[in-house]
Amino acid sequence: MTLADERTTEQNRAAEPVVQVTGAWKLHKLGDEVVKALVAADLTVLPGEFVCLMGPSGSGKSTLLNMIGGLDRPTKGTVAINGQDTAALTESQFAALRHDTIGYIFQSYNLIPFLSAVENVELPLMFEPYDRTALRRRAVELLELVGLGHRIDHVPPKMSGGEQQRTAIARSLIGNPRLILADEPTANLDHKTGATVVRLLRELCADLGVTVVASTHDPTVADEASRVVRMKDGEIQ
């Protein structure tokens, strides 16, 4: 392959959607009743977008987000990440895809309580044969980026909600992901802290060229998004 070919391939890759959900359904059986958690959802997310899935509880936004991240599988339809159809992937292959491509931010932070902030940031790569000094340096850099350079040795129970969520953002970035999935990132934070966290997330992702898909019912998140996708009763409006 020539240099020109490589450039073309790179350009095509850049134009390729990071996320492509096509006709995705998720049905749950509750006794005799079938609940439609997601109905024929179509969603395309391009590189660099900050897409906000907005809707009330039970609208299907978390279901869609979990499907994109492979934490849940569609009953029908397809989900492609970086052009790769994930239907044929085994759980272990999807785990590898998540590891290499996706960073996760959770509503309840999900930090490990007995690890310090910097160890929590290192966690996704702790099981890999990376140089420990370089990994520590990168984790400290990320904590400094999210304004927690002075809290690297603190454990989550000694940190505020905002600090914990910022630590979770740093953790989501440690593997240089192409895509960040944030599930209700501000739900456990007060308005002001939530706004700060979302702004930080948007700025960081813009600087680092990371695509973000966030589920929320918080208008603050929607204000920072480049595109808002509204959902209701499992359907994209």
Added chain:
Amino acid sequence: MIKHGLAYGWLSTRRRVPSMVLPIVTTATGAFLLVLVLGMAAGISEQAATLGHADEIRRAVVLIAVTVLLVGVVEVAVSTTRTVASRTRELGVLGATGVRRPPVVAALLVEPVVAALLGALAGAALAVAAAALMSVTGMADSGISVGGTALGVVLAVVVSAVAAVATSFVPTWRAASRPPIRSLTAGA
């Protein structure tokens, strides 16, 4: 990768010492009883022989030793199950961040094994001290055999470690195989 799993397991074990107290105490209790029973077994059997009930008493002593051993194994299994259950959310986070299953399982096996070994050693040490005290003060009329005590110590340590791995592996593997979303939402 397993090596890094074990390193994480050792790190988390050092940080979770308070949660290891109960497993250590329960394992130590089993080890203490096992070492004492085996230490006294020879003397009791000898004394029983003079009374003409040697076989009966020997069978009773073996039965007591096996029962103590089984109780110890069950205690280790209960402690292990509790440890795995308390780390469900952690498993969910590791799964969601794409960490593979083998190193995760290796990491989670470290704590039960360390707790079992510490408990067995502590219980055995206490039992040896108690046996020595009983010998010196003449509280054990039938005597305490060094060979029996040593066998008890070896059995306590080996059985505890093997029981910890054997009873941890399946629940840990199962927990690590669960979809991350289920682990993340467990207890939420």
